Amino acid sequence: MHEERPAELETRLAALRAGFWLGWLSITAVLAGLALGLPTHSLAPPLALTGAAAAINAAMMLVPWERRLTASRGHLLLDAWSGGLLAFVSALVLTAGAHAGFDLLLFLVAPFLATVHSGRRRAVWLAVAGIAYLAVMALAPGALEAGALAMRVALLAAATTLALALARMVKREAAARARASARADLEHTLLAESHHRVKNSLQTVADILLLGRPADAGAGAETFDETAERIRSIAAVHQLLAERRGAAVSAPALLEAITAAAAVDAQIVAEERDLGPTCAQQLGIVANELIANAARHGSPPIRVLLHGRDPMVLEVLDAGNTPRHHTEHLGLQLVRQIVGRGLQGSFTLSSTTPAGTRAEVRFDADRCAS
Numbered sequence: 001m002h003e004e005r006p007a008e009l010e011t012r013l014a015a016l017r018a019g020f021w022l023g024w025l026s027i028t029a030v031l032a033g034l035a036l037g038l039p040t041h042s043l044a045p046p047l048a049l050t051g052a053a054a055a056i057n058a059a060m061m062l063v064p065w066e067r068r069l070t071a072s073r074g075h076l077l078l079d080a081w082s083g084g085l086l087a088f089v090s091a092l093v094l095t096a097g098a099h100a101g102f103d104l105l106l107f108l109v110a111p112f113l114a115t116v117h118s119g120r121r122r123a124v125w126l127a128v129a130g131i132a133y134l135a136v137m138a139l140a141p142g143a144l145e146a147g148a149l150a151m152r153v154a155l156l157a158a159a160t161t162l163a164l165a166l167a168r169m170v171k172r173e174a175a176a177r178a179r180a181s182a183r184a185d186l187e188h189t190l191l192a193e194s195h196h197r198v199k200n201s202l203q204t205v206a207d208i209l210l211l212g213r214p215a216d217a218g219a220g221a222e223t224f225d226e227t228a229e230r231i232r233s234i235a236a237v238h239q240l241l242a243e244r245r246g247a248a249v250s251a252p253a254l255l256e257a258i259t260a261a262a263a264v265d266a267q268i269v270a271e272e273r274d275l276g277p278t279c280a281q282q283l284g285i286v287a288n289e290l291i292a293n294a295a296r297h298g299s300p301p302i303r304v305l306l307h308g309r310d311p312m313v314l315e316v317l318d319a320g321n322t323p324r325h326h327t328e329h330l331g332l333q334l335v336r337q338i339v340g341r342g343l344q345g346s347f348t349l350s351s352t353t354p355a356g357t358r359a360e361v362r363f364d365a366d367r368c369a370s
Helices: 006-035 044-061 065-069 074-096 102-116 119-139 146-211 219-243 251-262 277-297 330-342
Strands: 266-270 302-307 312-318 346-352 356-363
Touching (some): 006 065, 006 146, 044 074, 102 119, 219 251, 219 277, 251 302, 266 277, 277 302, 277 312, 277 330, 330 356
Parallel strands (some): 266 302
Antiparallel strands (some): 302 312
16 A cells, blocks of 8 residues: 555554554453343353454554554555454344344444545445444344334444544644644754854854964964854854754753864863753853863863753863953953853852862853753
8 A cells, every 4th residue: 555644644543542442441341241141142152252352452452553554455454353343243243132232332343443444445344334233233133123223323323423523633633743743854954954054154264264364473373263263162062053953952062062172171070951052052152262261371170060950050170370360351251241141140250279260150041042
């Protein structure tokens, strides 16, 4: 057969799952009725039929239906199951008699047939079920009165119609979910491609910038190097966002990428936490500036710590004791602006004991998660 559409397949799988449990409920109802003395022409045949039905229902639950329904002959197994259900109910009615009430099980079988089949197959099976019901009720011992039989036929038709309506609703809902999932996948793919392109563009900009770097080492050359490092750190964040298809970024992975891009030997100890794209970009710039600042003006070892939830705390520590907080350069000014306006947090730079420097950023990750 043709490959099942996702909505159609989901509808049938839901009907099959319901059918399993309805099967067990039907078997339980038959056994309870027989135990309570339901009037039957013979007790042994219904018991044997119910035992066989229980074995078949258990076997059907072991079938990998999702794979079977997408196979070329998946409908054949459904046809066999449908025929077995009709045969089970028909045999019960014929052996126990019409007044035993086992024909009411068809009120479960007919909706099941209406939902697991589609198109012409559905029409054929419903017609077979209707013909089989009328034939069995006419042949069973202790036939019902015409009025009672007509009432049951009408209720059976109503139950089948309701099952068809519910199946259409489930199918529409499944189709809507499938369309929404496809749109989301497309958006994530396009966003990942966008981040990848931005990363490539930023790396190109950094390379072009360094082409104009003065040959002689000095303040001008250092400015070129620092600017190129900032651009590469932003590119590293976009690379992570591309890998995550625009989704949240792992905080430890972010710090490791920033440290690698800055080519700084630093020990990173970070608690696992996901950061939104905006928060990741802002924290990435801040972390790059602080790590680069510690590498240029401090002394090893350099440690980068990220911990806490509300607030989250980023610490960059080094063993240097340079009073660089008295004469802030562009990097620290950039940190203060991003922390205050973007992360909406606080930034402090202080000396530690023994000799060392601590840069600390406190912020609420939920505020910048958009």
